[in-house]
Amino acid sequence: MVEITFDQLHGWLVAFLWPFCRISGLMLTSPLWGHSSVPRQAKIALAASLTVVMAPVLPAMPSVPLFSWAGLGIVIEQLLVGAAMGLVMRVTLVVVQATGEFIGLQMGLAFATFFDPASGTNMMVLSRILYTITLLMFLALNGHLMVLELLASSFQTLPIGLGRYDPAAFEMLARYGGTIFSFGMLLALPLVAALLIINLGLGILNRSAPQLTVFNIGFPASLTVGVVLLMVLMTDLGRVLQRLFGQGLTFLSEFLQVLAPLSG
Incomplete structure (x- = not known):
C-alpha cells in the first residue's frame, strides 16, 4: 500500500503552487494569453500544464510552510513578478x-470606433487592424515561445x-511605458507629417478661396492619401515589428536581471 506523508504532500503542493502563481500572473496580463476572448478555463489549464512541465527542472523551493504568512507573501510575490513580465509585453x-x-x-477616422472588450474602452478600427496584424506577426516570429523561454529562465535568475527585489526595476518598468508614445509616434510620423501638410494646405486654400468647401475636399x-501611405507603410511594417519585438524581449531580459541584485 502506497503511503503519502504530510511532508511529501506539502512538498508537492509547494513545488506546483508557487511556480503556478508566477506563470498565472503572466497569463493574466500578457496581451496574447490574457486576452478576454481566451476562456478562463483555458488560461488556467495552460498555466497548470506549463507548471507541470517546468516544475522538475526548477531550483529547490524554500522551506516555508505553505499555509503561513510567509507562504502568502511568496504567492503575492510570484504573482507580481509574473504580472510585471506580462505588462512588459x-x-x-x-x-x-x-x-x-x-x-x-x-x-x-476618429468616429470609426467600436467597443473593445479587452481594454474596456472604444478603439479605432485602424488601431484594431494594426494590433491584430502585430499579434499575428508576434506568433509568426515565435515571440510567444521566446517569452516562455524567458519565463522558464526567470526561475533561475x-x-x-x-x-x-531592487525597486529600481519597477521604476525602469514605469519608464518603459514611454515607449508607447515615443516609438508609436516615430512609426506614425511619416503619415502624420504628410497629412498635417495636407491640412495646412487646405487651411491656406480656405483663406484664399472661401467659396470652396474645405470639408467636402x-x-x-x-x-x-492616408490609405495610400498606409499601403506604403505595410511594405516595411515587418522589419519595424521585428525591431519592436526584439526591443521588448531585450528589455524583459534586462528587467529580470535588474530585479536580482538584492538576492545576496
Whole structure:
C-alpha cells in the first residue's frame, strides 16, 4: 500500500503552487494569453500544464510552510513578478495600437470606433487592424515561445522565495511605458507629417478661396492619401515589428536581471 506523508504532500503542493502563481500572473496580463476572448478555463489549464512541465527542472523551493504568512507573501510575490513580465509585453504590443490612434486622428477616422472588450474602452478600427496584424506577426516570429523561454529562465535568475527585489526595476518598468508614445509616434510620423501638410494646405486654400468647401475636399483627400501611405507603410511594417519585438524581449531580459541584485 502506497503511503503519502504530510511532508511529501506539502512538498508537492509547494513545488506546483508557487511556480503556478508566477506563470498565472503572466497569463493574466500578457496581451496574447490574457486576452478576454481566451476562456478562463483555458488560461488556467495552460498555466497548470506549463507548471507541470517546468516544475522538475526548477531550483529547490524554500522551506516555508505553505499555509503561513510567509507562504502568502511568496504567492503575492510570484504573482507580481509574473504580472510585471506580462505588462512588459503588453506595453510592447500596445505601441502599434497607439500608432493606429495617431494615424486615425489625422485621417479623420476618429468616429470609426467600436467597443473593445479587452481594454474596456472604444478603439479605432485602424488601431484594431494594426494590433491584430502585430499579434499575428508576434506568433509568426515565435515571440510567444521566446517569452516562455524567458519565463522558464526567470526561475533561475529570480528563485522563488528571494524575498527582496531592487525597486529600481519597477521604476525602469514605469519608464518603459514611454515607449508607447515615443516609438508609436516615430512609426506614425511619416503619415502624420504628410497629412498635417495636407491640412495646412487646405487651411491656406480656405483663406484664399472661401467659396470652396474645405470639408467636402479635405476629408476625401486626407482619407485617400492616408490609405495610400498606409499601403506604403505595410511594405516595411515587418522589419519595424521585428525591431519592436526584439526591443521588448531585450528589455524583459534586462528587467529580470535588474530585479536580482538584492538576492545576496
